[in-house]
Amino acid sequence: MIPVQGYRGRSVAVLGLGRSGLATARALQAGGATALVWDDSAEAREAAEGQGMILYDLTRANAWDDVAALIVSPGIPHLYPEPNKIIAAAWAAGVPVDNDIGLFFRSFATQDWDNFDVTPRIIAVTGSNGKSTTAALIHHILAEAGRPTQLAGNIGRGVLDIDPAHDGEVVVLELSSYQTDLARALTPDVAVFTNLSPDHLDRHAGMGGYFAAKRRLFAEGGPDRAVIGIDEPEGQYLANQMVYTLSDDRVIRVSVEHKLKGAGWNVFARKGFLAETRKDRQLASIDLREIVGLPGSHNHQNACAAYAACRAIGVGPKQIEGALRSFKGLPHRSQVIAEKDGVRFVNDSKATNVDSAAKALQAFKNIRWIAGGLGKEGGIESLALHLVNVEKAYLIGHSARDFALQLGDTPYEICETMDRAVASAAAEASAGDTVLLAPAAASFDQYPNFEKRGDDFITCVQANLKN
Missing domain, CATH: 3.90.190.20 (Mur ligase, C-terminal domain)
Structure with missing residues (x-):
């Protein structure tokens, strides 16, 4: 568990008592806060109370007296198609609204890190399609390379439910637009954007709002390195926004539709072969065609994004190639x-x-x-x-x-x-x-x-x- 920092001795409301809401409440308590929980479902409230949680009716008058913040589960709409009434009430009372992702980024680093030889890092993956496979594949590559690693977020465990970081550990997060849209803190070391296609448009009031939610991970997060799929205009725009010169290698461009050229850092797949180029020189090539766990062009895109993210933190091409071949794929995805x-x-x-x-x-x-x-x-x-x-x-x-x-x-x-x-x-x-x-x-x-x-x-x- 990651104890939440910054609320010791204060009361924090938690709205939504699914997996992330319950984990958030426990992490707040571990950090010395008083978690006041609520859910529209009587069944969910009863289950939370059975786990020792403090029920607190956020619909009543004066509910926000002495509440320091409201933490919202990702499935609850906060703005579109219309604001949730409890969230709107928090706004009216001037109570800050956040989610578990924001709390995680504020709380992950601790004084214990001063004694580490290698600072832990976070790789965060977002996009429309392939982000689960990409995140799982990054995690698999790191594990195969002998790096301590955990996988969390929209896949696996809730972000506040993971273990405190070990020396040199890499935490891989899959983040949906629901999670990036509201988080007050987004500071990954490496951020990955797979692709963009229409989805969740009612929640974000159209494609512009949907892309804006994804873009926050890069524009507000300021990652050291950004891995960006550029096969859609939004990815091209995002990559362009992140670079300052033609040879700026803080951005690794990824494609499965084009052979990428230029002085920057590129990873692309053509006719089943992954290639890495940097400063107009090819550094590595991998034949993806017979890798059973990664069939099809869409999985080749996932492989390119995962390869680029791992290269960004120093994993060698041969180590990555071996891990790609042993990857079994995710359930329900090809x-x-x-x-x-x-x-x-x-x-x-x-x-x-x-x-x-x-x-x-x-x-x-x-x-x-x-x-x-x-x-x-x-x-x-x-x-x-x-x-x-x-x-x-x-x-x-x-x-x-x-x-x-x-x-x-x-x-x-x-x-x-x-x-x-x-x-x-x-x-x-x-x-x-x-x-x-x-x-x-x-x-x-x-x-x-x-x-x-x-x-x-x-x-x-x-x-x-x-x-």
Whole structure:
């Protein structure tokens, strides 16, 4: 646990009692503060009270008397589509509002560091797609290279729930736009921007607000090194904002669409080969094509970003290459579940929007595509150019019929449920085919989250392979 600094002897309110809220309350108490907790859910309040937390009704009059700050869980909207009423009340009372990410960056460094030979560092990863895989891959590379490391944030443990830093440790954080948007302190040593595509637009009032939330990690964080994917205009803009000269190597530019040139520091992948260049000289090259845990161009982008982040803190190319080859991938992200009679089954349940689904559809050939769920604005119309590898679509969930109208000439079947979709796709697949779950939709019509949807896919695949 990271004891929160700066509130000893004071009362701090915590709104939202999920994983991060409870961890925040415990970390505040460990730092000598009094944590006053609240959640709209009576069940969550009861569970927190059972853990010894102090319930404090933040909806009552005069709730803000003697409250030093309000710490908000990331899932609670603070501005758009409209301010949460409790947060608005805190604003009106002049109470500072922060989140656990802000508390972490304020509290991570301690006087114990004066005795360390190597100062601990933080690598923070944000972006629309691939940030979980990139963060996990950085963590894996560091561990394989013998560096002490922890993984936290939007993946794994809550940031305040990790252990205090060891000598020379590197903490890898995955940070969503929800987390970067509100944090009052953002000071990573290395910041990584993977890419940008439309997502969470209601929460940020459009693409401009969404990008602005991501940009805060760089513009306000002032990292020593920035790894920036430049395959979208926003990434190009961000990289340009961070450099002062053509040869400024504080920025490492990353691409899977262009061979990068110039006097700066570049990492790019072309035709399955990763290359690192610096001052117009190639320093390293890695063949990514046969790395099972990183299939497709989108994973090559993740590999480039992770490679660049690790190079930024001194890990050697050969160490990174060995770790890339031993990386097994993350659950629900281009995860190879099984292969039988030449048919491969791949779980990409995390592909909850059309951009991530497009990347999955480009990664494989002869696809039996399971898609659908709670569709997002625009459906799958923009995927038309990426259907050339699809032999047939098997549609599930709330948006199955809407998706069917947007498939053009691609054959499809309305299956509605996962078990029917898997059974039909497996029965019709032949050697060389890939049965791919890449829903291009949210899961909430049939499942509590994308993980449960992916688990159901795995269960259905395993059941079919036994038959």
